[in-house]
Amino acid sequence: MTKRKGQLKLGAFLYFTGHHVAAWRHPEAWAGDELKHYTDFARLAEAAKFDTVFFADGVDVRLRNIEAASRKAHSGVSLFEPLTLLSALALVTERIGLVATASTSYTEPYNLARQFASIDHLSGGRAGWNLVTSSDPDAAYNFGHVAPILHADRYDRAEEFADVVIGLWDSWADDAFIRDRTNGRYFDADKLHVLDHKGKHFRVRGPLNTPRTPQGHPVVVQAGSSDPGKELAARTAEVIFTAQLTLEDATAFYADVKGRLAKYGRSPDDLKIMPGVFPVVARTESEAREKFEALQDLVQPVVGLDLLAGLAGGEELSTYPVDSPLPPLLESEAGKSRQALLIDLARRENLTIRQLYLRIAGARGHWQLVGTPEQIADQLEERFVNYGADGFNVMAPIVPGGLNDFIELVLPELRRRGLFRTEYEGATLRENLGLKRPPNRFEKAAEQTQAAE
Amino acid sequence: MTKRKGQLKLGAFLYFTGHHVAAWRHPEAWAGDELKHYTDFARLAEAAKFDTVFFADGVDVRLRNIEAASRKAHSGVSLFEPLTLLSALALVTERIGLVATASTSYTEPYNLARQFASIDHLSGGRAGWNLVTSSDPDAAYNFGHVAPILHADRYDRAEEFADVVIGLWDSWADDAFIRDRTNGRYFDADKLHVLDHKGKHFRVRGPLNTPRTPQGHPVVVQAGSSDPGKELAARTAEVIFTAQLTLEDATAFYADVKGRLAKYGRSPDDLKIMPGVFPVVARTESEAREKFEALQDLVQPVVGLDLLAGLAGGEELSTYPVDSPLPPLLESEAGKSRQALLIDLARRENLTIRQLYLRIAGARGHWQLVGTPEQIADQLEERFVNYGADGFNVMAPIVPGGLNDFIELVLPELRRRGLFRTEYEGATLRENLGLKRPPNRFEKAAEQTQAAE
Numbered sequence: 088m089t090k091r092k093g094q095l096k097l098g099a100f101l102y103f104t105g106h107h108v109a110a111w112r113h114p115e116a117w118a119g120d121e122l123k124h125y126t127d128f129a130r131l132a133e134a135a136k137f138d139t140v141f142f143a144d145g146v147d148v149r150l151r152n153i154e155a156a157s158r159k160a161h162s163g164v165s166l167f168e169p170l171t172l173l174s175a176l177a178l179v180t181e182r183i184g185l186v187a188t189a190s191t192s193y194t195e196p197y198n199l200a201r202q203f204a205s206i207d208h209l210s211g212g213r214a215g216w217n218l219v220t221s222s223d224p225d226a227a228y229n230f231g232h233v234a235p236i237l238h239a240d241r242y243d244r245a246e247e248f249a250d251v252v253i254g255l256w257d258s259w260a261d262d263a264f265i266r267d268r269t270n271g272r273y274f275d276a277d278k279l280h281v282l283d284h285k286g287k288h289f290r291v292r293g294p295l296n297t298p299r300t301p302q303g304h305p306v307v308v309q310a311g312s313s314d315p316g317k318e319l320a321a322r323t324a325e326v327i328f329t330a331q332l333t334l335e336d337a338t339a340f341y342a343d344v345k346g347r348l349a350k351y352g353r354s355p356d357d358l359k360i361m362p363g364v365f366p367v368v369a370r371t372e373s374e375a376r377e378k379f380e381a382l383q384d385l386v387q388p389v390v391g392l393d394l395l396a397g398l399a400g401g402e403e404l405s406t407y408p409v410d411s412p413l414p415p416l417l418e419s420e421a422g423k424s425r426q427a428l429l430i431d432l433a434r435r436e437n438l439t440i441r442q443l444y445l446r447i448a449g450a451r452g453h454w455q456l457v458g459t460p461e462q463i464a465d466q467l468e469e470r471f472v473n474y475g476a477d478g479f480n481v482m483a484p485i486v487p488g489g490l491n492d493f494i495e496l497v498l499p500e501l502r503r504r505g506l507f508r509t510e511y512e513g514a515t516l517r518e519n520l521g522l523k524r525p526p527n528r529f530e531k532a533a534e535q536t537q538a539a540e
Numbered sequence: 541m542t543k544r545k546g547q548l549k550l551g552a553f554l555y556f557t558g559h560h561v562a563a564w565r566h567p568e569a570w571a572g573d574e575l576k577h578y579t580d581f582a583r584l585a586e587a588a589k590f591d592t593v594f595f596a597d598g599v600d601v602r603l604r605n606i607e608a609a610s611r612k613a614h615s616g617v618s619l620f621e622p623l624t625l626l627s628a629l630a631l632v633t634e635r636i637g638l639v640a641t642a643s644t645s646y647t648e649p650y651n652l653a654r655q656f657a658s659i660d661h662l663s664g665g666r667a668g669w670n671l672v673t674s675s676d677p678d679a680a681y682n683f684g685h686v687a688p689i690l691h692a693d694r695y696d697r698a699e700e701f702a703d704v705v706i707g708l709w710d711s712w713a714d715d716a717f718i719r720d721r722t723n724g725r726y727f728d729a730d731k732l733h734v735l736d737h738k739g740k741h742f743r744v745r746g747p748l749n750t751p752r753t754p755q756g757h758p759v760v761v762q763a764g765s766s767d768p769g770k771e772l773a774a775r776t777a778e779v780i781f782t783a784q785l786t787l788e789d790a791t792a793f794y795a796d797v798k799g800r801l802a803k804y805g806r807s808p809d810d811l812k813i814m815p816g817v818f819p820v821v822a823r824t825e826s827e828a829r830e831k832f833e834a835l836q837d838l839v840q841p842v843v844g845l846d847l848l849a850g851l852a853g854g855e856e857l858s859t860y861p862v863d864s865p866l867p868p869l870l871e872s873e874a875g876k877s878r879q880a881l882l883i884d885l886a887r888r889e890n891l892t893i894r895q896l897y898l899r900i901a902g903a904r905g906h907w908q909l910v911g912t913p914e915q916i917a918d919q920l921e922e923r924f925v926n927y928g929a930d931g932f933n934v935m936a937p938i939v940p941g942g943l944n945d946f947i948e949l950v951l952p953e954l955r956r957r958g959l960f961r962t963e964y965e966g967a968t969l970r971e972n973l974g975l976k977r978p979p980n981r982f983e984k985a986a987e988q989t990q991a992a993e
Contacts, residue, residue: 111719111721111726112721113721114721118719118721119717119719120661120717120751122661122662126631145749146650146651146749147749148711148732148746148747148749164726164727164732165712165717165749165751166749166750167658167661168654168655168658170623170627170655171623171624171626171627171655171659171662172627172662173624174623174624174625174627175627175628175630175662177628178579178632179631193650193651194647195646195648195683197599197646197682198646198647201599201621202621202623202624204621205620205621205625208573208575208620209575209624209625209628225745228743229650229744229745229746230650230744231742231743232743258601259618264572264573264618266564266571266572268566268567268571271565271838271840271843273564273617274617279601279617289684290681290684290685290686291681291682292678292681292682293601293682294601295601296599296601296617296619297618297619297621298573385724387724390724
């Protein structure tokens with residue numbers, strides 16, 4: 088295979104005040120939850136021509152962190168609700184894509200379809216939905232459940248949820264609304280489509296009471312890397328947000344997922360693979376390492392153990408000495424692929440509990456790069472040109488500090504190599520990502536019927 | 541009782557492009573669903589010092605209107621999703637309250653509590669939630685149901701839903717977030733409260749992963765006028781949006797609802813009664829009547845019959861001659877109080893089907909005033925000073941045209957009489973409405989425990 092040409096795509100991913108678990112303690116992180124921080128973040132990323140801002144989410148406080156009174160060091164207890172946040176950001180930005188995470192586990196597809204469609208209207212075609220299932224066991228208790236949902240059930244529901252949402256987005260043809268005042272015709276009844284979905288998890292008649300959106304429909308992003316996750320992505324996703332730690336794993340994942348597209352009648356370009364990357368950058372390598380260590384020094388053991396709590400047997404880890412090797416763990420129903428990556432890492436490098444949590448305190452299981460702008464650009468370029476990624480979701484260690492560093496140091500180097508844009512190509516997120524505008528499934532069927540007659 | 545002093549409150553209510561069913565056909569109505577229309581609407585209302593903009597909602601297209609191909613004259617098939625819309629408007633307004641309708645019938649209290657809390661944060665304390673149940677039978681089919689939900693069940697669920705949402709809003713004390721970087725204390729664990737609700741309809745542990753909001757919690761608005769609706773309002777609402785057609789009914793309703801507050805430990809001032817009013821105003825009475833008739837002339841019979849379709853037996857109305865008297869009707873599960881008002885009206889005045897639908901084509905069952913600025917101000921003043929209302933939700937016949945008329949003609953007359961503000965009193969919606977900031981229920985309990993010790 089020849090090395091690829093072209094430019095890579097970049098998302099500015101945000102989790103709290105930066106991806107490093109101790110970011111909030113650092114002087115270069117914003118303090119508090121004020122709207123101004125988020126608008127500054129979006130404007131900064133837009134000025135740098137990122138494809139997207141991309142917000143993580145969760146629907147719980149994670150009580151396990153709170154029951155012990157000593158566990159009040161964690162910042163992950165409050166998260167700005169991302170759909171209302173995206174709507175607000177739509178009015179203070181003009182070109183950047185707006186992507187939010189929303190779980191399929193605890194909401195109704197009609198409501199979610201309508202809200203994301205609305206954000207696509209509000210933003211003039213810049214919305215993206217990061218479809219996830221909720222693996223955090225505490226979330227279930229906020230939605231009527233008495234126990235966490237099993238992994239297989241979450242994915243089964245997610246599959247059907249995606250079909251309903253994407254189907255509802257085609258309720259109206261693009262030109263369904265006539266609004267002919269003189270003759271009193273508001274819409275064309277032939278261009279209104281009833282989904283009438285009857286499935287295992289959902290029964291949704293439709294149509295959606297929202298016109299078709301500027302992008303046809305919002306861009307569908309997915310994060311699952313398990314086998315059901317990859318299959319769901321191959322069938323329905325347009326961007327995949329994933330985690331691979333080595334070039335070998337990345338190219339294997341890339342080939343695997345892209346290879347699954349054909350059976351759904353899709354081409355490899357219809358799905359962009361954008362793994363997360365956690366970059367700590369400075370002008371010299373030693374300065375970058377110092378920066379990173381300064382953040383690591385801010386990690387409190389109680390927070391580190393909480394990070395590991397999602398692992399099977401994670402609850403009991405606090406009963407082992409923090410400097411002892413990782414004890415044997417059982418498989419759990421939490422995110423399977425991420426967990427397997429972590430356990431493999433600890434076994435491969437013979438890490439202690441402390442070493443393991445420090446290893447994930449920054450990138451949280453994603454790809455971690457600490458170095459000079461040239462070193463980081465080399466790594467990103469290598470992944471890109473060898474078909475390991477179509478782009479990256481940049482998880483700045485601290486926000487705004489770490490995002491500024493990436494913009495000021497790494498972007499000029501990527502641009503010098505012709506790997507990143509200097510201006511947006513299009514007006515919509517789809518146009519910037521190089522994704523086609525999807526035809527309306529019902530209109531397409533109608534056209535084919537007409538052609539056959 | 542002496543006549544009251546003080547000033548009345550005003551909301552700018554919006555349903556599609558104006559409250560009159562044929563508004564969209566009028567040249568003074570906006571065309572289309574563009575965001576710009578909504579931002580213009582909010583800015584216009586804010587410049588005029590309205591307390592709120594207030595958006596109606598529904599979660600269906602009303603298929604009954606669509607199945608017959610001829611029924612494509614109705615504009616009520618698409619509605620901007622109000623929570624995403626409010627979030628956007630929060631960034632282009634500064635003082636006006638932002639109220640949206642959201643149904644308790646087909647969503648999860650955790651998600652709704654979080655989104656409204658977020659809007660209160662985004663807007664700096666200007667959010668309000670109009671709590672409704674979904675009476676439209678078509679909505680049920682979009683959320684897994686095979687038949688509409690019964691009226692009693694809707695209210696039973698709504699009662700519990702309100703308790704969960706309001707309880708979740710107190711998950712954190714106002715000063716729970718310390719964010720002490722040096723000592724690594726992000727929050728005070730004693731100021732985090734677990735609702736742990738276990739009821740008939742919901743099981744929600746909490747806490748909400750959103751800090752307590754600028755207003756303590758968003759203002760709770762309710763629209764039900766049935767007996768369960770009034771009781772729910774007396775217990776939990778802070779604004780009631782209602783419909784009474786005569787002064788006698790209005791004062792009776794006012795006294796009834798205010799009289800129910802004491803048993804919940806609330807004072808009459810804790811709940812503002814703001815009925816809807818549909819004003820058609822012009823400099824002379826004959827000009828106002830002409831304006832109204834011009835709108836009435838735009839009502840197509842098919843749309844008029846659709847308006848009546850919510851009545852029991854409404855489906856069969858189209859089989860009767862449109863100029864025959866209203867046939868006998870059965871009680872249905874649709875909004876009971878509104879329906880009873882309409883049937884009473886038709887019986888009292890011996891109206892034909894056409895006359896009845898024309899009677900509700902404008903105000904849709906709310907109070908309709910056609911006249912000069914003085915005549916309209918007289919009517920509003922009479923209701924206000926005789927304890928029939930604390931203010932009004934103005935349902936402009938056409939938007940922006942009819943709202944402009946009200947602002948340019950009626951507001952100066954109200955201000956001349958000292959009945960409406962010339963500047964906002966406060967920064968939050970609560971401050972402008974004269975509602976107190978609610979204490980945190982858990983903190984209150986803690987304080988009382990401390991005081992008793």
